[in-house]
Amino acid sequence: MGLAMATVGTAASYFQLTRFLREDLTKSVAAQQTALAEYVARDIDSYLDERLQFLGRLAASLPPELLSQPAPLAAWLTRHAALSPVFPLGLMVLDRSGQRLDGTAAFTVDPMAFGNALGGQPALGRPIKMAGSPNAALPMGTPIRSPAGEVVAVLLGTADLAAEGLLGHPDDGRVGHAGGLLVVSPRDRLFVASTDPAMSLKPTPALGVNLLHDRAMTGFRGNGITINAKGVEEISAIASVPLSGWFVVARLPVAEALAPVARMQHFILKQRAPAVLAVLVLIGLIVAWLLSPLLKAARQAEKMARGEMPLSPLQVVRDDEIGHLTRAFNSLLAKLGEQQAELERLAHYDILTGLPNRKLLDDRLRQMLACSGQGGGPMAVLYLDLDGFKPLNDTFGHDAGDEALRRIAKRLLALVGSTDTVARIGGDEFVLLLAGFDAPAEQAVQRLAQRCIEAIGEPLHLDSTEITVGVSIGIVLTEGGAAPKALLAAADEAMYQAKQGGRSCYVLAPWQRDRPVPEAARPQSSCESCVAAVPARQ
Numbered sequence: 001m002g003l004a005m006a007t008v009g010t011a012a013s014y015f016q017l018t019r020f021l022r023e024d025l026t027k028s029v030a031a032q033q034t035a036l037a038e039y040v041a042r043d044i045d046s047y048l049d050e051r052l053q054f055l056g057r058l059a060a061s062l063p064p065e066l067l068s069q070p071a072p073l074a075a076w077l078t079r080h081a082a083l084s085p086v087f088p089l090g091l092m093v094l095d096r097s098g099q100r101l102d103g104t105a106a107f108t109v110d111p112m113a114f115g116n117a118l119g120g121q122p123a124l125g126r127p128i129k130m131a132g133s134p135n136a137a138l139p140m141g142t143p144i145r146s147p148a149g150e151v152v153a154v155l156l157g158t159a160d161l162a163a164e165g166l167l168g169h170p171d172d173g174r175v176g177h178a179g180g181l182l183v184v185s186p187r188d189r190l191f192v193a194s195t196d197p198a199m200s201l202k203p204t205p206a207l208g209v210n211l212l213h214d215r216a217m218t219g220f221r222g223n224g225i226t227i228n229a230k231g232v233e234e235i236s237a238i239a240s241v242p243l244s245g246w247f248v249v250a251r252l253p254v255a256e257a258l259a260p261v262a263r264m265q266h267f268i269l270k271q272r273a274p275a276v277l278a279v280l281v282l283i284g285l286i287v288a289w290l291l292s293p294l295l296k297a298a299r300q301a302e303k304m305a306r307g308e309m310p311l312s313p314l315q316v317v318r319d320d321e322i323g324h325l326t327r328a329f330n331s332l333l334a335k336l337g338e339q340q341a342e343l344e345r346l347a348h349y350d351i352l353t354g355l356p357n358r359k360l361l362d363d364r365l366r367q368m369l370a371c372s373g374q375g376g377g378p379m380a381v382l383y384l385d386l387d388g389f390k391p392l393n394d395t396f397g398h399d400a401g402d403e404a405l406r407r408i409a410k411r412l413l414a415l416v417g418s419t420d421t422v423a424r425i426g427g428d429e430f431v432l433l434l435a436g437f438d439a440p441a442e443q444a445v446q447r448l449a450q451r452c453i454e455a456i457g458e459p460l461h462l463d464s465t466e467i468t469v470g471v472s473i474g475i476v477l478t479e480g481g482a483a484p485k486a487l488l489a490a491a492d493e494a495m496y497q498a499k500q501g502g503r504s505c506y507v508l509a510p511w512q513r514d515r516p517v518p519e520a521a522r523p524q525s526s527c528e529s530c531v532a533a534v535p536a537r538q
């Protein structure tokens, strides 16, 4: 996660830096383009002004009498045109009806230049392509006035748009590799001149093709980013040429303008990326090394939680925060183990006496039966129920009854071997499971039953009061093949017979797999009422 955040952070910084650089560079290039466009626009304006001024001075100095003398007028015009190279394509004079007065046919008449000049104002015509030359030409006109000030004729001159110092700028003014200058006449919807000669004297694009151009055509001056007619994104700046109503566009493709940013990105990626990658890999390895014990511990903990491995302490591999965490986990695990053991104990042992409860008795009985059934010899179940325990409880109280139960449990434990089981399965009911007799089983169990009766019958000294309780015992002997439940029921039944027979005695019920208590076989008993059938003490 940390590694991912570091990577994302680095990438975000890289892209943020790139974005800032692009914005700054775009602004800077736009400002440069604006300065260039304004400079060129001013230059063109002053140059046009210079030509119009020259044309005006020429018109003012034209002797009026020459207007009616074609040959001298033509000679006068040729002489003066030669004096200044501003109209290398020639001069001509027209009367008010548009008739040539100089007798020459140097070039065609521009209606715009002629018409406006006739109205009394110097005027520019529509730029045209020069016959026999790749250059464009610009017709200009100025009024010729009579001494009374009336416009009597028009002096027309045609300037070479490619002439050095006029619109030579667009040709020379290439900006970068693909950038350049454009001079646009909104009135004529025409590219007057362009760095790209193919665009010169071509009509401007239709509305909607280039949005910044559309705005410029309606008077916007400034800069912006636009997509040109060829689909190239450009930074363009627009400045006015006031005298002509034209505007100059200085433009540069964004890709070229921002090439330094692209070079910087390339440089960073080329120079820094391997180092950054190496650092990231190193960080990743360190993080993996740091976290590997934690991940291993987590995997083990999950297995323990799923019960696929026992609860066992995790290995503490390092004495750092993770080692600390592992130790804390182990402590928690130990606590959990203790609690689990306690729960286990509570589930299988009687809280009052600490003896196995009915559940554990069932397990042990099954084990012993299985063992006995596999040739392990006979086993015996002794079912004990105290006699007169209720009066004890009622007379001396429940606590005294509890204490009596605890002491009786100890006495019973003292009588059996370590492999035998003494369980408490109810209020005053105990069960003994015996096996591995060193004498004939019947005799041995009867002997033990008798010793139980005697041991429990010993007085109990509770709160300096002597109390005595008895016990009735039902015994079942088997050599396996019996169901635990049926065996216990048979022992219980024998115990009941002992109760019926006078209490504080035992009854031994013979056991056969299909007939637990055969009618033919009378039980052996220590009870007085059964004394005729069995000896009281064996």
Ligand SMILES: Nc1nc2c(ncn2[C@@H]2O[C@H](COP(=O)(O)OP(=O)(O)OP(=O)(O)O)[C@@H](O)[C@H]2O)c(=O)[nH]1
Pocket (backbone or CB within 6 Å): 352, 385, 386, 387, 388, 389, 390, 391, 393, 397, 398, 399, 400, 401, 402, 405, 426, 427, 428
């Ligand atoms: N103090 C104490 N008494 C208990 C406990 N569990 C059961 N008892 C009492 O043990 C008595 C058992 O009842 P009985 O077996 O009928 O009493 P009893 O006097 O021995 O009767 P018989 O078996 O017919 O001789 C009841 O009074 C129960 O309340 C215990 O955990 N502690």
